[in-house]
Amino acid sequence: MGKKEMIKDILERLHKGESTDKILSEYRDVLKDLTPPQIARIEQELISEGMDPDKVRKFCSVHLAIFRESIDRAEVKLPPWHPINILLKEHKYITDLVRNLRPEVVGNLKATESHYLREENVLFPYLEKHGIVQPPKIMWAEHDEIRKVEKDLRDKFTEELKTRLNDLLLNHFYKENNILFPTGLDVIPDDEWLSIRTEFDEIGYFAFTPEGPPEKEKVETKIATRMINLPTGSLTEKELEAFLNALPVDITFVDSKDEVRYFSESKDRIFVRTRAVIGRKVQQCHPQKSVHIVNRILDDLI
Template sequence: MSEFINNRELKTTTNPIERLTILRQIFKDLYNGKNINEVKAHFDAFIGKVTVEEISQLKHEEMLDSDLPVEEIQRLYSLHTDIFRGSIETPTRNNRPEDEPGHPVHTFILENKAIDQLIQSRVQVNYEKFLQEDSEENIYKLLEDINLLLDIDKHYSRKENLIFPYLEKYGIYGPTNNMWRIDDFIRDSIKEARQKLSEYDGDKQTIASVMNFIIQEVTNMIYREENILFPMALQNLTEDEWVKIAHESDEIGFCLTGPANVWKPERNHLDEKAISEGYIKMETGLLSLKQLELLLNHLPVDITFIDQDDVVRYFSHGKERIFARTKAVIGRTVQNCHPPRSVHVVEELLEDFKSGKKDTEDFYIKFRDKYVYIRYFAVRAENGEYVGTLEFTQNIDPIQAINGEKRILS
């Protein structure tokens, strides 16, 4: 440990600044290869119990070398959980909205129970049978379990797109960025397990490696959510914000189960004002705000606008969105709307737009059953000043299927 810690008496401290300094040093020691048992002993001696507020102030990314191999990053994240396990103080609250059926946290916990049951009663059992005998039947059963586990994407997506933005609003970034990266590791591992099992070539060791990671990290994530993320969110988010989260959860979907009821809080001040009937006069016409919104939502494309400060200001809300969007992203920086591993791509594109190096950029990908064309446009004022970026997303499968002619008279 650091000289600072070595020179202290062997007892816990209550000074907030000292505690945060020691916590940061403890995690630096982990990154520098110190033995987990030694680090945990120092944690117990100098910190003892840790609060979710203290955890929210830790920014692991500041201490983590982005050039580390993925396997090392995964190992370190797992050690984070080992350090905190059993040492997190449960906040005292007068009311417990998470106990009310239909509250978003109540639903998240229901899903976690279903995920844990799937892991313990099916995945773990069929994985052990596979290790004993990699028969076609045992491979099929394990593959069936993995296909069910793919549903976890909805659970993680709701967490990332609905809870994380509000935590960021309150200045809490570290745990959310950290957790999103682990979510992606888990998603990738589940997909890898499905592919390896579907194309099984007798390499049992590769299957064992990815399955061990899935079982361990899915279980660890349940602990992180229920002991760190949810208490942190319940302490910071207002009732109105939870109402918005509950309202928008259906758009993303649920994992293995769903809400036990429709949540109706005792006090709900959520402002559901109708759109003003005011008008907007433009160079080529005049539209009411209602007409403008309907017009944008009827376009056969999804559009999102990001302002000059990289803040999401608007997205259209058509009937068949390609990528999930929730109202929680409004006012959030676009960098924090993307998984950590792809943020550098977003930043490079925005920098090219701001500098004038580029005005457009196109991408096209296969996404589920669609062929998606994604276009980005630098939006500039008459004098060339950069005012934002327009994202334009379209399913072009129907367009590619067109042949011949269809005239308006026919």
């Protein structure tokens, strides 16, 4: 039985209520060398083959307990400016914030939104470009679950909700720290992390201002000066960009293949957009729960 078949068997048995201890004793030796990228790719294959993503997500925490021995590894040493290092530090900050949460400071949770936005609008698109599509969808669904509990806490603070949020975050961060992030480090080339950091900076931070990359490593954006010829005149690329960005609306252009081809960068933007989404399917720019609405809008435009 291959590793994918083993994981599928584990999930099916968990779904039937079988003891995790029994499954662990059976599969420990076989799965001890399973790497985070392998786990991510196998989960992706299972979903692509028709397994319910919510089923994988629902039992992800349980099978993490089974795989904990194989994915608890020494921390990777990353430079302070590195996007993954920033996310890891924020995980610790958010965990401490929730652990010590009180009714009078529950509003501070709103500031953590930039953490999730950076993952959804920068890290996830880069993972998708390198073939890791399904795991980010699972993580985004968990982000929305976290957001819902945070909203409930702001509406009415209870210790039960606080505990619920704390448990959600611990499980979610464990999966990101030990599966998603190592997978990203494995599949995303070193030079692309500089671009990711640039786009992280555009969204901003909430807990601290991260150290920047060395000057020689900063990504420079070159603005072309060639002319764009139109039936009623011509503009340079720089002039056209300034014109579109000055309009009092957010513009996102999606082509006939449902891929994002352009977005404006007006001063007062409604939606977070980063250059990482260029070429991304517009459906992947939204959480799974709202994809049917996106598709309905696209269908209405045909």
